[in-house]
Amino acid sequence: MKATINDVAKLAGVSIKTVSRVMNNEPSVRQPTREKVMAVVEELNYQPNLAARNLAGTKSFSIAFIYDNPNAYYVIDMQNGILAACKKQGFELLIHPCDAKADNLLAEITKMVKHSRIAGLVLTPPFSEQPEFVQQMKDLDIEVVRIVSGDIAPDDIAPCIMVNDHAAAQSITQHLVDLGHKKIGFIAGEAEHRSTVERLRGYKQALVDNAITLDESLIINGEYSFESGVKGAKELLNGEEKPTAIFSCNDEIAAGALFASRLMGISIPEQLSITGFENSPFSRQTWPTLTTADQPNQQIAEDAANLLIACSRKQKNNSETQQYTPQLVVRDSTGKAS
Amino acid sequence: MKATINDVAKLAGVSIKTVSRVMNNEPSVRQPTREKVMAVVEELNYQPNLAARNLAGTKSFSIAFIYDNPNAYYVIDMQNGILAACKKQGFELLIHPCDAKADNLLAEITKMVKHSRIAGLVLTPPFSEQPEFVQQMKDLDIEVVRIVSGDIAPDDIAPCIMVNDHAAAQSITQHLVDLGHKKIGFIAGEAEHRSTVERLRGYKQALVDNAITLDESLIINGEYSFESGVKGAKELLNGEEKPTAIFSCNDEIAAGALFASRLMGISIPEQLSITGFENSPFSRQTWPTLTTADQPNQQIAEDAANLLIACSRKQKNNSETQQYTPQLVVRDSTGKAS
DNA sequence: TTAACAATTGACAGCGCTGTCATTTGTTAA
DNA sequence: TTAACAAATGACAGCGCTGTCAATTGTTAA
Structure with missing residues (x-):
């Protein structure tokens, strides 16, 4: 069956707490110890159990993507980008399509966030362009990363990925x-x-x-x-x-x-x-x-998710900003003026 | 903070186990007891903690949607339908885009399934039309519901939603x-x-x-x-x-x-x-x-997810089949023969 | 009325991990 | 060399729930 933290600890000859420290990249683990543990982790192909982590810890390992956008191509691209980041970082993604104009929107999202212990949200327009909404999310103690159009960040409530x-x-x-x-x-x-x-x-x-x-x-x-x-x-x-x-x-x-x-x-x-x-x-x-x-939506989304995860670990702060400038692609619909 | 099973039990004057039974719709709970508990559940707006359930129980409360389809509209429709069913039933959805032709596909899915304790999969073409693949999933002890084209089920390995x-x-x-x-x-x-x-x-x-x-x-x-x-x-x-x-x-x-x-x-x-x-x-x-x-993809997907969840609870069996016939929509591109 | 059984309920351990705090080990300065 | 401190590690409880099994209650037939 699947290896648990106990198996790793036993094989590595350390306590489960030390394994936990290594898995969470915490400081104050001596380098040799860290390596010893990592070797066993590799050997057993150990992966921490998400449910247990969520239950025991105060940290969250989930982020959510909420959107209200009729453009299926856009949504899929965004989703794939976020998913890629989540996969690499061992996070889970909750997908939440919703109606930006619904009255109970805030209640709905609050419920989801509390129920599933969400670390943060990736926000696209129209949500990302509503400062009040972003503020409400921050008030709920949720990290937010916004994808917005422009060349300078509108404020520093939350990080932005700017699309120029x-x-x-x-x-x-x-x-x-x-x-x-x-x-x-x-x-x-x-x-x-x-x-x-x-x-x-x-x-x-x-x-x-x-x-x-x-x-x-x-x-x-x-x-x-x-x-x-x-x-x-x-x-x-x-x-x-x-x-x-x-x-x-x-x-x-x-x-x-x-x-x-x-x-x-x-x-x-x-x-x-x-x-x-x-x-x-x-x-x-x-x-x-x-x-x-x-407009490299998938890349943008992956960056946004990475930034979000970093923020949730307090590795980055709210003034963090990245910028993308969509590049001209010349195809067949343009030609010399007649 | 959020109510736990203990809060409910205390207020209802029963043991936590009884609350658990009520929440899981298990038999052998007397009707008055059930009602008493439900009333408190309503009052406290109690929702079982998914992480705890996953950790403690043998049952799973997640299903996954794996797909390999370039049609964004199709994917989004499917996803929305599945999401609707999940929401109603308190399930979580894991989204997993992948390459149907990748060699390590089976390993990848196995890993995901084991790691996240997936109850089942909603399969669309091309996956749903590969009997070997479906069989492999069943061998891994995962429920499967397939969405396939046709008017009679190809076999009874797993339930089908037929699109006529x-x-x-x-x-x-x-x-x-x-x-x-x-x-x-x-x-x-x-x-x-x-x-x-x-x-x-x-x-x-x-x-x-x-x-x-x-x-x-x-x-x-x-x-x-x-x-x-x-x-x-x-x-x-x-x-x-x-x-x-x-x-x-x-x-x-x-x-x-x-x-x-x-x-x-x-x-x-x-x-x-x-x-x-x-x-x-x-x-x-x-x-x-x-x-x-x-072709009401969203509805089809919702049905598929509901069926999948029912199967995972052993409420339905593998020979279960539903059928949809896409209905003619007459618009402006057809007219009398000249 | 009562034994014999079925239906209902509860006590308790434990899922796999993290947080807290105590303990051990290593390092530094006197 | 040793006291004094910092760094590294471990012991243990407990997160919120379910599974197991024992205890209690209700029901039936003789």
């Missing part, structure tokens, strides 16, 4: 400018999402950098969906100032824009360039494939 | 026939998937039922992807026997077929009808929206 949408949007736009485009349409996502705001900011910055006058009529309010892309593109292409390129706030919008353009008999990229954002599987399933910005 | 792709494909095809179509193309998914086989079988059955001669040249081998849909549709539409309708083995293929048709200047559904399969979000993100078959 601003810089990424800027480089996508620059790519279009470099191809000779001057009239660049912009189809936005939901205005409430910080990512939308940041991406628009990057787009505008690139225009300024290249001394291109901003044309407000080229900016369409939309949402992160295929339909919105279809609608936005039609609006742009039927407008006065017909653009030669369209910056879409994500890949789904871009797919919609692509579709609308095709319907209108506009060939891509010859007559119109279109860009996406996120580099989701979606962007490889359109035709032509989409030029986009690669 | 045959009947669903038949009714989609019948829908096309009813619209006057006689030359109906078929773009298949991977031949290794039972779902492909079953859907093809349903398609053929419908043709037979309507005395339409099967034209093998109208059947295209493909895979479950957008690109495959594009390719398959082109092949069909450039062929000798140009079909007036295309049955696609899933929504992604259908989206590809839709795209290809548009490119070729064929208007949908006026000149060509196209159907999908699965009713994934994908089918609502195309234009026109897809006629498809609704």
